[in-house]
Amino acid sequence: MSERFSFTLNATDGAARTGVIHTPRGDIRTPAFMPVGTAATVKAMMPDSVRATGADILLGNTYHLMLRPTAERIAALGGLHRFMNWDRPILTDSGGFQVMSLASLRKLTEEGVRFSSHIDGSKHMLTPERSMEIQRLLGSDIVMAFDECPALPADDKRVAESMQLSMRWALRSREAFGDRPGHALFGIMQGGVTQELREESAKALVDIGFEGYAIGGLAVGEGQEAMFGVLDYAPGYLPQDRPRYLMGVGKPDDIVGAVQRGVDMMDCVLPSRSGRTGQGWTPRGAVNLRNARHRDDPRPLDEGCGCPACRSYSRAYLHHVVRADEIIGSMLLTWHNLQYYQDLMQGLRDAIAAGTLDGFVAHFHAQRAEGDIEPL
Numbered sequence: 520m521s522e523r524f525s526f527t528l529n530a531t532d533g534a535a536r537t538g539v540i541h542t543p544r545g546d547i548r549t550p551a552f553m554p555v556g557t558a559a560t561v562k563a564m565m566p567d568s569v570r571a572t573g574a575d576i577l578l579g580n581t582y583h584l585m586l587r588p589t590a591e592r593i594a595a596l597g598g599l600h601r602f603m604n605w606d607r608p609i610l611t612d613s614g615g616f617q618v619m620s621l622a623s624l625r626k627l628t629e630e631g632v633r634f635s636s637h638i639d640g641s642k643h644m645l646t647p648e649r650s651m652e653i654q655r656l657l658g659s660d661i662v663m664a665f666d667e668c669p670a671l672p673a674d675d676k677r678v679a680e681s682m683q684l685s686m687r688w689a690l691r692s693r694e695a696f697g698d699r700p701g702h703a704l705f706g707i708m709q710g711g712v713t714q715e716l717r718e719e720s721a722k723a724l725v726d727i728g729f730e731g732y733a734i735g736g737l738a739v740g741e742g743q744e745a746m747f748g749v750l751d752y753a754p755g756y757l758p759q760d761r762p763r764y765l766m767g768v769g770k771p772d773d774i775v776g777a778v779q780r781g782v783d784m785m786d787c788v789l790p791s792r793s794g795r796t797g798q799g800w801t802p803r804g805a806v807n808l809r810n811a812r813h814r815d816d817p818r819p820l821d822e823g824c825g826c827p828a829c830r831s832y833s834r835a836y837l838h839h840v841v842r843a844d845e846i847i848g849s850m851l852l853t854w855h856n857l858q859y860y861q862d863l864m865q866g867l868r869d870a871i872a873a874g875t876l877d878g879f880v881a882h883f884h885a886q887r888a889e890g891d892i893e894p895l
């Protein structure tokens with residue numbers, strides 16, 4: 520097992536790339552989808568089950584974990600991997616995005632963000648230095664620089680000032696991270712949907728130097744067309760030999776479009792969250808299992824899927840447990856959705872390696888255009 524963090528690019532197809540991120544805790548095949556384990560759990564899933572879907576890495580949320588159970592408590596109990604019984608790589612966000620979206624009484628200064636917990640109102644301060652300390656206490660393998668991100672739409676002046684603050688925080692994050700072999704620090708590009716700001720942000724980050732680079736500030740309300748517009752140029756400003764992570768994305772068609780444009784890593788709560796609301800994702804689109812059309816349907820949710828929900832249960836059963844609010848409904852649909860996402864990533868990796876991505880993407884869209892199977 521390698522004791523260092525490194526990235527090997529194995530093949531490209533157009534702007535799309537496939538490779539492997541090597542970490543002391545195991546390899547991450549790219550393009551990678553990272554299930555979100557907000558509060559030290561991927562909700563409704565055992566860690567072994569998450570791994571069985573093909574996930575190589577999980578995401579944990581600094582904001583949630585610092586408030587409950589606290590990073591210090593997790594560190595005293597042996598770190599996040601041991602605490603949640605996941606021994607493979609973990610990426611943690613910096614807390615910057617969630618403090619701005621979840622906390623109350625926020626006060627943003629050059630130093631950082633002072634805020635009140637959404638759980639008990641307690642007062643906290645997040646700075647680049649504190650974010651690095653928390654992520655070190657958690658034992659995160661991939662640490663994210665502390666940044667600030669305005670909701671879009673925002674005027675150019677606000678986006679520029681925010682980006683420049685994030686670049687000063689990126690430098691402070693780099694200095695506070697220190698020398699930690701086997702662990703990586705990723706910088707986060709900001710700049711909204713303005714190309715000049717994205718380029719300026721990328722240059723500032725590359726000057727500082729990071730083990731990987733994230734494209735932040737997207738999937739915050741700008742829409743898919745605007746997001747793809749940024750992804751048409753933004754990955755090109757980043758070094759070829761470092762992984763590129765698009766934060767908070769997305770729906771299956773967002774993922775496919777991002778991979779086509781050169782993104783290597785993504786994360787999103789969508790497959791797990793929608794699994795808890797009765798929604799199943801298949802190659803033919805999203806299926807609402809609450810719908811009465813499934814009540815007498817003995818067929819699997821997706822006959823091409825190898826997950827337990829599809830292998831052992833009917834649409835009628837899934838409909839029943841979802842309508843009855845049985846816990847197994849969330850368990851089965853979360854497993855299925857994570858399996859669908861990981862199968863999609865495997866399909867993308869294989870197609871890029873074979874140089875057949877265009878055909879794969881055409882087939883992906885054709886299947887979705889067909890819609891769900893006809894009712895019985």
Ligand SMILES: [Zn+2]
Nearest residue numbers: 824826829855
């Ligand atoms: Zn399935």
